[in-house]
Amino acid sequence: MTSREEALRALESRDLTGAYIDDVKRQVSIVHSVRVDQELSEWIAAESDRRGVSPSxxxxxxxxxxxxxxxxxxxVTLKLSDLHRAVNRLVQPIGYRTA
Known part of the structure; x- marks a missing residue:
């Protein structure tokens, strides 16, 4: 007898009349595949090692x-001139900032 036949026979003889469904609701997990570069992959691995958890x-x-x-x-709504001033302060070299 093959393993498949044995497995099917075992399933046929199983009596589930006294079985119950656990009332605990569990969220379904869905797997997403993502490609990352080596640097990010190494960071994920190092961070998972540091925390002692899985990369997932x-x-x-x-x-x-x-x-x-x-x-x-x-x-938020702001004046375009205020936005330009804020951006210019961020991109100016430190020595050239004005108050």
């Missing part, structure tokens, strides 16, 4: 942080 948890945490940041983001 590191990636999941980063995605959850990004989602939370997006949810708390809000649109």
């Amino acid at each position: 948890l590191i990636i999941r945490d980063a995605l959850m942080e990004a989602k939370a940041a997006q949810a708390s983001d809000e649109t």
Whole structure:
């Protein structure tokens, strides 16, 4: 008898009349494949080693942080001239900044 036949026979003889479904609701996990460069891959591996968790948890945490940041983001209205002043302050060399 083959292993497949043995497995099927074992399933046929199983009595599930007393079985119950655990009432705990579990979220379905879906796997997403992602390609990263070597530097990011090494960072993920180092961070997972440092925390003592799997690389999947590191990636999941980063995605959850990004989602939370997006949810708390809000649109603001400002004058274009104020925006230009703010950007110019960021890109000017430190020695040339004006108050």
